[in-house]
Amino acid sequence: MLKFQELLLFALAAFVLVISPGPNMIYLISRSITQGRMAGLLSLAGVMVGFLFHIIMVSFGLTAILAEVPFLYELIRYLGVSYLLYLAFQAINPKGKFVFEARNDLSNDSPRKLFTMGLLTNVLNPKVAMFYLSFFPQFIKPEHGNPLLQSLQLGITQMLVSFSVNFSLVLAASQMARFFAHNPFWIKIQKWFMASILVALAVRMAKSKA
Template sequence: MLPISQLLLFAFAALLMVLVPGPNMIYLISRSVTQGKKAGLISLAGVACGFLFHITLVSFGLTAVLLAVPFAYTGLKMAGSLYLLYLAWQAVKPGGKGLFDNTRTLAADSPMKLFSMGLFTNMLNPKVAVFYLSFFPQFIKPAYGSVLAQSFMLGITQICVSISVNFIIILFAARVTSWFAANPRWVKTQKWFMAGIFGSLALKMALDKGK
């Protein structure tokens, strides 16, 4: 099983990730601002189920690959490093738009549609699965035991962190939106901060030779 130190490090990394505005946060804030907190929470439930879908696929996939191919662990880590460097570039490349420009323009939807949109937006986004495949291998080590159990442990931890943070954001959605609008410099700062996180994780993954 994963040592508690590794799990805490992963939880901290997951916290940093969720604190940086992205598509999920923008969608949840948009729904909360236009339809209220209940709509935001229903949407969050859908997003969480979408994460669970990807985590299940990635967990079984990692287990199959690492057990079947002796050198897959190293190859997967190196591929993950390159992808994280790509994400770092995406975070700081020129030409980005304002993150919260359209948070007040969504039409009202039924609870079922809110849940479905959150669910399928995540399920049909291949970048979510690719991100997990890039992120998990630097914390999973076959020497710790079952790769499947480690994957699910990391996945559940990430979901818990994401739900907790987004729940708070939904409760204060209007204030969060106003704060971002009043602090445009922070948006630029967080892009470089996020790029630094991705770059550090890529370097850590590339240099870690432990199994």
């Protein structure tokens, strides 16, 4: 099993990635603002099931591939560094869209469609796939035991972090949208803070060794 310090660092990385705007967050906030909290929660349920798909695919896939082709660790590591730096740039990009400016002209959907769209939004989300592919190998160590069990432990941790953050966003979406609309200065603070953390994670990943 993973050491507590490593798991805590991974949880921090998962937190930073989940608060960086992406398809999941934009969809959940849009639904919550447009159709209410229940719609946001139904969409979130679909998103969480989508995480299970990614965890199963990545856990079994990485365990097999990294065991047979060790040099792929270095390739995945540098792809992960590049992706983190890209997210950092997107966070401060003046042309980027702030997540609480999400679409508010969506039509009302049925509970089944809300769940299905949440599921598909996550399954087809490249941000989630890139996070798993680039971060899992950095924390999975043979000396800590079965790589598959470590991967599943990381996946469960990421799901708990993501659920906690997104659940809070769904409940507070309308209030936060109004707050940022009246306090645009805090948008800049949030963007630069997020970019700084992403760069720090990229540097940490670049220095890590197999």
